[in-house]
Amino acid sequence: MPEEKFSTAALLSILDSIAPFAMAEPWDNVGLLVGDPGQQVNGVLIALDPTEALIHEALSQNLNTILTHHPLIFHPLKTIRSDTPMGRILKTALAHNISLIACHTNLDCISAGVSNALAERLDLRDTRPLAGPEYTEHAPTSGFGKIGTLSAPLASEQFLRRVLTVLDAQGLQLAGSLPETIHTVALCGGSGSELAETARNMGAQAYITGEVKHSVARWAEEAGFCVIDAGHYPTEKFIVPILAETLKKTCAAKGFTPTITTTAQQDNPMQWVVSDHNTPKFCQPIEPLRKHN
Ligand SMILES: [Zn+2]
Numbered sequence: 001m002p003e004e005k006f007s008t009a010a011l012l013s014i015l016d017s018i019a020p021f022a023m024a025e026p027w028d029n030v031g032l033l034v035g036d037p038g039q040q041v042n043g044v045l046i047a048l049d050p051t052e053a054l055i056h057e058a059l060s061q062n063l064n065t066i067l068t069h070h071p072l073i074f075h076p077l078k079t080i081r082s083d084t085p086m087g088r089i090l091k092t093a094l095a096h097n098i099s100l101i102a103c104h105t106n107l108d109c110i111s112a113g114v115s116n117a118l119a120e121r122l123d124l125r126d127t128r129p130l131a132g133p134e135y136t137e138h139a140p141t142s143g144f145g146k147i148g149t150l151s152a153p154l155a156s157e158q159f160l161r162r163v164l165t166v167l168d169a170q171g172l173q174l175a176g177s178l179p180e181t182i183h184t185v186a187l188c189g190g191s192g193s194e195l196a197e198t199a200r201n202m203g204a205q206a207y208i209t210g211e212v213k214h215s216v217a218r219w220a221e222e223a224g225f226c227v228i229d230a231g232h233y234p235t236e237k238f239i240v241p242i243l244a245e246t247l248k249k250t251c252a253a254k255g256f257t258p259t260i261t262t263t264a265q266q267d268n269p270m271q272w273v274v275s276d277h278n279t280p281k282f283c284q285p286i287e288p289l290r291k292h293n
Contacts, residue, residue, distance in 0.1 A: 160178075176226075
């Protein structure tokens, strides 16, 4: 029997069962942002960011559906001009019938979401969310961020070594003071400054996130708490292969076997430039995510 047509609408329904779109924050923009719900899905390319390079990567592999964590269209558009990156992406996507789908804060919020992916890599145990509408103290469920314990306390240097190794990071920024040993760790993949105080109140000894605000860094210093800024991309990247695997399994359970792949070229847009006696030293770009999986 030929496989039933796998439409974009069917894919959206499967994604909704993995990370319900209704769980996205009210200010967010998730779901099908560009494309025709009735179009047949030839294959899905997954990444964090909808970029021009990603569109070309999809085209080169004959994949007509792009699934990203961050939405391409966030604020209402007043123009679509092909002399802007946004305009070029939209023009190329529409010209080649490429659908763009975003799973953003809905993918942050689910139990097995973005922060969980990072928590698993850091080997945090007994994790629970830091904050979220469905969070209850006794039932680990959905919510933003995670707090958990390392299998054994680590000396602060070992802990930082683990963070650097797991993230394959060129560096970290740290505010406040690191305890001598660390056992309880909180984190939030992406931009999670606002959960720093919650992390401390819930008993974390260190909090890892990206894009830490100056005021939060200063608060950490004053409060004697440790906040680590490991960057937005590095703290979110692990969700990409996990989402691909989850999507493959969920599609297969429904009798669909589309090509589902992760980006081989997308990387952290931020590059470390360190000073070597005032001479700028460009750190090697980190290899694309796929090579670490
Ligand atoms: Zn993000």
